[in-house]
Amino acid sequence: MKKLYFMDRNILLWLSGSTLSAFGDVFTSTAIPLVTFNLTKSARFSALVLLLDILPLIILSPLIGTIVDKCEKKKIIIISNLISVLILGSFLIINNNEWYYLIGNSLISISAKFYSTSAKTMLPDIVNDEGVITRVNSLISLTLKIARILGASLAAIVLGLWGTKILFMFDAVSFIINMLCVFGLRLGSEQITEHQNIEKHQYVFMDAVKYFSKDNLFLIMCIVYGGLFFLEGLMQSKMVVFIKQYLLLDDMYYAFYQNCLLVGVVVGQIVLSRYEMVQKEFFWEKVGMGLIVASLVGIFVFKNIWFGVLYGFGQPLIVTSWYGYFYKHTPGELRGRLLAFTNMCFDSLHLLAVVVVYFICDYFMPQQSLLFTAMVLTIVLLATSIIRKNKVE
Template identity: 25%
Template sequence: MNLALSAEKKERLAQRNILLFVIGKFISLSGASIYSFVIGLYILKVTGLGTSFALALVCASLPRILFGPIAGTIADKVNRKMIIIVSEVTSGLLMVFILIYGHFFGLPLVLLYLSEAILAITSTFFSVTASSTLASMAGEHNIQKAGSLNQSASSLAGIVGPLIAGILYAFLPIDLIVLLTAITFFGAGIIEYFIKFNLFENKSATVQKERFFHSLAGGLRYLKENNLLFSLLKMAFWINFFFAGINVAIPYILNTTLNFSSQAYGTTAAMVSVGALVSSLIISRQKEHNQKIRMIRNGFLLLSLLVILIGIPPMLGSDSSMFNISYYLILLGLIGASIMIINIPIMVLIQRTTPNEMRGRIFGLVETISAAIAPLGMILFGLLLDYIPSFYVPYITGGAFLFIAVFSLSKLSEPAEAKLAG
């Protein structure tokens, strides 16, 4: 009876952990999104140069490539709760420093670029550690729910953050906006302090002490020896490369080829996050699927079809603005939903097939691979758009996703440990 009560109490704590984690992550990501959005607008206003804005994007993305494996290795060697709290507090203190420095000396561009880089580093440590701690925080049986709600928090922050940032930038001075973002980081840290991150951790397990670089090499070696994880990482590499083409093609097609207004473009582009949010919420309510490879393959088949459909209106030369807006509102929403059909089971597979003491390094490598290839894809497909009609890019990327679904995923089999017992 006591064991049953203990299990019941543990489950209540797991549900509390998930709720606190989702709220904390949403607040933290919203703060980061608001700051990056406002700083981007501020840099454009001050300089009027697209290259200055692009440099801010580089500062926000390059640290993710460099620090992903480092963050993962540290997450496997250090208390993960401490890493998450320190990441939030560091981000908050950074905002306070910018607020004070800006009040007395103004805001030089170099400081803004540096702040974007530091925020990207703390964000990398936060995201890698958070991903690696889901199983020990929520329990094996709640991985899909926790992972889905984790994606929901990211999607909702992607919708709400820029929306709030645009309103705040129109009505408030930048120093007050920076103060508000500092409050969001500190607030998220306070919420996450009350999460029991090691609720389902095996207390008897001993972590072998290794030197840092030996530990990092051990993560690479484990990944290479695990056929499923290595195959998933290779797919993530090509997925992010070709999806970079979509991220370049959609703004070009909507703004340049089809002449969407800024309001229509903003609303339409937000539908990707809306679709992802709705899909992840639905998946969080469902029983975990035992055939995750099949689910991922079906998601890729759906995504490949939807991506190809992006190129239809510009190919046909459609000039009906109402039709085009309605078409892309629905289409981009479905694309966002299909991305979650792929991402969530991949995340669950990684969680289920990776030992707790290795999860930080594996998710760190995933973060690095995902971040590293995207800029190359953006550059190559951006150059491609200068030489071919824009509708060819969705056909190329959609065909690539179809190839992955038919040929790469068909060779994978799901290991027994990735399936739920019973």
């Protein structure tokens, strides 16, 4: 099993369904901004679409986490996929109302959050082998990352040939196939036991908040992981400006930077999916953040976008180590609420970074704001390491 874990029936079904669904998600996320902008010719409305894509998830996270813990996760995944299929189908009929697209896209995002929260908390029951769960999670992250990147390229081709309706149709089909794959899953006894004893637990969202006082290491790891979300919000907004305005390079170099990120991510995910984490999870998270800080210095001090490979390599170290700890050490009956609460905090940090960029973009150069962020992240990393060391002693 350990050598051929990726050939397990459950894992193959899950990989196939989630990868195809990731393709479809990119198609819809590509189509919605274009459709709404073509109808409104308003950049503000496009920004509103993005805002209502994120904000409801932050507000509804407590409800989502509680429902995921309380109900059978397999049913939640199937229902959320079905809702998305119905909304995407309606886009083919009601296709000239920008407000309907906005509301429908928000509902799909909420449905997707139910899906992702259920899927991530159900992963231990899908794998049925705690010894390889870190590698399986890394393999899934790798395939989803590649699917989204290839999906973006394919979406551009489909868009040019057939238009946005085909994008919606493909996404709807991907959801249907994902549902069929989920139907075919054989879950472990842990899922059944949890469902049978569902009435014995009280599902209070505050239990997730209180959990951090019981597990200080998880709190520390969340702080470091949250730093990555904040940094991502800055990088998305600042990198184009840095390459185009300050390095005076053309569009090809931004695409080259994205390729550097992809190479780093793929190498990192392959390493993590091939080998077990011999060291503790927090060690790898620190290594990942150290690589990202080094990449920022390389990009914005030495002005070399090749350092994007380091940035890409550091990402999976942080993400996989966080999820590795999450799956191995957090209580199974609390995972839905805990994941919803942490994601709510991470999404808030990401949104905060975008807001910060909006207000400071005219006053700070990209390298100033990002190097300052790198300095803050280094201080956070050192502080959390010292706190953890003192706790252990």
